[in-house]
Amino acid sequence: MNNTTQLISSNSYHMIDVIEPMQVKLNINYNPYHFKFDELFQMAARKNKKRSFLFVSKVLGKHLPISPAKGLATGLLLAESYLKDVEGKKLSSSSPFVDVLKNKQSKFSDTAFxxxxxxxxxxxxAETATAxxxxxxxxxxxADYFHTxxxxxxxxxxxxHFEEEHSHATSHRCYIDANLLQNSREIILVDDEMxxxxxxxxxxxxxxxxxxxxxxxxxxxxDWRNETNKxxxxELExxxxxxxxxxxLLAGEVEVDGNPVIKEEESVDFYRPSTEMNEIYIEKELPMLFASKYYPTTNQKSPFNTVPYIAESGRFGLDSKVNVLLNSKAEKVATFLDQKRKGKHILCIGTGEFMYLPMKIASLMEGSVKYQSTTRSPIHVHNKPSYGARFGMTFPSPEVEEVVNYIYNIPPETYDEVFIFFERLVDEQVLSKxxxxxxxxSIQVVFLKGVR
Known part of the structure; x- marks a missing residue:
């Protein structure tokens, strides 16, 4: 991928070759923390007629493996930006959260400020911005928090109920007590990009x-909204x-020229066979650690799943006091998993919407640990440097079999152990795919709720 950059006054202009003949032109006009764009994202081509391109975040922990500290620091930096905006204070790049995103340090305080x-x-x-x-x-x-x-x-x-019209999974639902919204409090919506x-x-x-x-x-x-979008x-206000x-953290305008012409690349099996698979049941090993929410679900190919969700996922609402307790619970799980680990180079994988708690646990584990998540987003895989999806796998969702899931950017022979986190028990045969x-x-599958 060839990137060209031209600096003109306070704006920066970038031309990015995604997949020939597709090019993305970026005009970055707001960058208070002086990020290089490739510190925050790479580009990829989506398999989506509604929107052909994707900003593949390098700080989110979805499509690309990251240090879990980066994902947590990104949320805190946005919160710091919010506070300074509300208080009318100038933003400064001298922030520990900025330093984490720029790889200058890895430690920071996550105490509420x-x-x-x-x-x-x-x-x-959901699903990308739950963490x-x-x-x-x-x-x-x-504060109170829930995710769609x-x-x-x-x-x-x-x-x-509302729609995300450009997405493959368009419908958003909210399962919280309506009393939470029966007030005049400010509502803050959090997404990875607009x-x-x-x-x-x-x-x-x-x-x-x-x-x-x-x-x-x-x-x-x-934030890539143009003047019409703004x-x-x-008008809505x-x-x-x-x-x-x-x-x-970064804003400007985006323009796309051309559609990607995809040449099917020959599949080469670089991978070594797995030598060990193990399931870990947190409910058994650390009893009563997480509270339960009993909501059965079904899908077209499987019977009812009556294993409860965890109450602390964010799907059903959390307040700040519960969130403090959640940190200590994550630390207990991380300590337990460190005792089970066998490898040196660890990948932790969240699944679908279940992203924050796996990321938090991964951040508390010892040694070399990366984090990313499965996704519903279909992306063209193209093994070229700087492209946002160089490797990819497709499989049925272990939670809802008729839904196709993907995971990207797991290079061959990079990790010697993986921990895959599920909120609750899933079908064993579908999981095996x-x-x-x-x-x-070494593959360790971690279920927070349910025991086989």
Missing amino acids: IGDQYSPIIIGF LGQAFFQAFKN TREDLLNVESII TTGKTARNIITSLHDKFPRKHYTIVSIL NAFI EALDITIRHIS FLQQLKIP
């Missing part, structure tokens, strides 16, 4: 229809008589 006077309701977008939203929430001493979900729970009504902002406008419209209030904030790592938010604050592709010498 936003005071009790700020009491927002924070909503993370980012909860990492952002970590900074608040007096793709899960379809039996006999439970979603209190709000291109048009249409998803954010959809959820604000849906929320405001049932739970009106005056103040909203949209937080994202990247004007749509101004005027129509609903609300204010919408925008917080991001994923595990057989990993070909990592």
